[in-house]
Amino acid sequence: MMFVPGNNPGMIKDAGIYGADSVMFDLEDSVAITEKDAARFLVFQALKTLDFGKKEIVVRINDLNSGLGIQDLEAIVRAGVHVVRLPKTDSAEDVVFCEKEIERIERAAGIPVGTTGMMAAIESANGVLNAKEIAHSSDRLIGIALGAEDYVTDLKTTRSDGVELLFARCMILNAARSAGIDALDTVYSDVNNEQGFIEEATLIKKLGFDGKSVINPRQIDPLHKVFMPSEKDLEKARAIMAAIADANAKGSGVASLNGKMIDKPVVLRAQRMLALAEVSQTDEGEEV
Amino acid sequence: MKLVKTGTAGTMESNDIMVTLDPKEAGGVQIALSSSVMQQFGRQIEAVIRQTLTELGVAHATVDAVDKGALDCTVRARVRAAAYRAAENQEYDWGIM
Structure with missing residues (x-):
């Protein structure tokens, strides 16, 4: 602001x-x-x-x-x-x-x-x-x-x-x-x-x-x-969301990534990070 | 709106306009304008000043305006502020602005 x-x-x-x-x-x-x-x-x-x-x-x-x-x-x-x-x-x-x-x-x-x-x-x-x-x-x-x-x-x-x-x-x-x-x-x-x-x-x-x-x-x-989230953080967030989507497709209630269980707070943080990146990119586009 | 004294608003900064209004009993609105963009926008600035005074019901006034490249919205804002000050009126009617 x-x-x-x-x-x-x-x-x-x-x-x-x-x-x-x-x-x-x-x-x-x-x-x-x-x-x-x-x-x-x-x-x-x-x-x-x-x-x-x-x-x-x-x-x-x-x-x-x-x-x-x-x-x-x-x-x-x-x-x-x-x-x-x-x-x-x-x-x-x-x-x-x-x-x-x-x-x-x-x-x-x-x-x-x-x-x-x-x-x-x-x-x-x-x-x-x-x-x-x-x-x-x-x-x-x-x-x-x-x-x-x-x-x-x-x-x-x-x-x-x-x-x-x-x-x-x-x-x-x-x-x-x-x-x-x-x-x-x-x-x-x-x-x-x-x-x-x-x-x-x-x-x-x-x-x-x-x-x-x-x-x-x-x-x-x-x-x-x-x-702005780093590209490394964004890659991890995308991987988390992909693992969630994969687990949902298989009808599994539990998702994991690299051997670690993904629980709800992790998903919420990943969603927030991707949303922030999307908004930032939109704003940058507007500037051009 | 009846002007009762001299009213001034604005600054000499870039993108601003300094407007001074003096009351008159008759003779309409007389505008003395100097502007850093007189050739390109002088007539437009004068038209905005006249229109704003008409909207406020000011029929007779002397206007001294020194423009430093103000947008139309700035001209309107400064003329209104100067007019309300010159009228010693603080009953703003935002609904008709």
């Missing part, structure tokens, strides 16, 4: 060309308080006019308690945004409140109720401790994400080698899995440190995250390389 400042027409115009799986136009932290209205008009017009292909389009709204967030929703839901990213989600009630507002606007605009998806960004100790309730709070939620900068400030620490985020990452990941939705990791702010970015991306992939937010197009390719 690539973050794009919502008041920058040049970045908005080019947002679709860099190969990110999803693009998030930001109306919150990257927009000066005096330009909130202008950014809202700009993102509204961009959503209604520009063709971003098959990219998932997300808009991060302002805090609903600020008064700005409702205006953001009024604009972007009507403009047909795919997913609303709710910032600073501390509780399930925050999600439910936002969902009710989205539903009200969908009804007023004649948009089928349920069209607009949601994502909740968790950025505080309270939010992390409530992660499971947040993840289960709405059928509209497609995922929950960690917002690390506010979170470490709340913890009274700073970002370092990632150890300060380990608890939050594990909580968010397990909450997402419990609810059957995606878990997205936070941004890596030092765009000139590619090695550090790759190490962090490798860590969060090992933990089980589905993806990571990026703040610069330069981070997209390294991230995809970390998440």
